[in-house]
Amino acid sequence: MKDAHIPAPTELLVCITCRGQRELPGDDRRPGRLLHDLLAARALPEGVTLRAVECLQNCEAGCTVALRGGNRWTYVFGKIDEASQADMLLDGAALYHATEDGLIPWRQRPEHFKRNCVARVPPQNFNDALERADDD
Numbered sequence: 001m002k003d004a005h006i007p008a009p010t011e012l013l014v015c016i017t018c019r020g021q022r023e024l025p026g027d028d029r030r031p032g033r034l035l036h037d038l039l040a041a042r043a044l045p046e047g048v049t050l051r052a053v054e055c056l057q058n059c060e061a062g063c064t065v066a067l068r069g070g071n072r073w074t075y076v077f078g079k080i081d082e083a084s085q086a087d088m089l090l091d092g093a094a095l096y097h098a099t100e101d102g103l104i105p106w107r108q109r110p111e112h113f114k115r116n117c118v119a120r121v122p123p124q125n126f127n128d129a130l131e132r133a134d135d136d
């Protein structure tokens with residue numbers, strides 16, 4: 001009998017020092033911290049862990065988050081609206097977690113992910129692009 005696929009854990013990294021796109025009247029928290037706290041108050045998708053990080057080097061387009069885990073590509077997303085996009089992030093994290101390689105099918109990908117991916121980084125044991133070309 002074949003084992004059911006159990007996805008490797010996923011981490012949702014949230015920069016808590018991001019200043020975001022606007023001031024938050026009456027709230028001393030930085031927008032990144034607010035985004036983190038809003039996420040922490042929600043039920044996370046199964047297999048997804050929330051982690052706070054200081055600066056993902058995308059400060060001009062904060063708030064910024066990253067998704068990583070297992071043998072998946074790591075994705076960094078910017079311009080997250082701290083006040084309105086926590087649920088979108090969790091939906092995206094669940095879709096990411098369901099993949100083996102981190103590549104959410106384009107049609108399923110949240111629109112914000114399509115337009116605001118800052119970088120993607122391959123997993124450690126990826127196939128070198130030139131080595132693959134040599135095999136052809």
Ligand code: FES
Pocket residue numbers: 015016017018019032054055056057058059062064
């Ligand atoms: S402070 Fe958030 S990316 Fe630099």
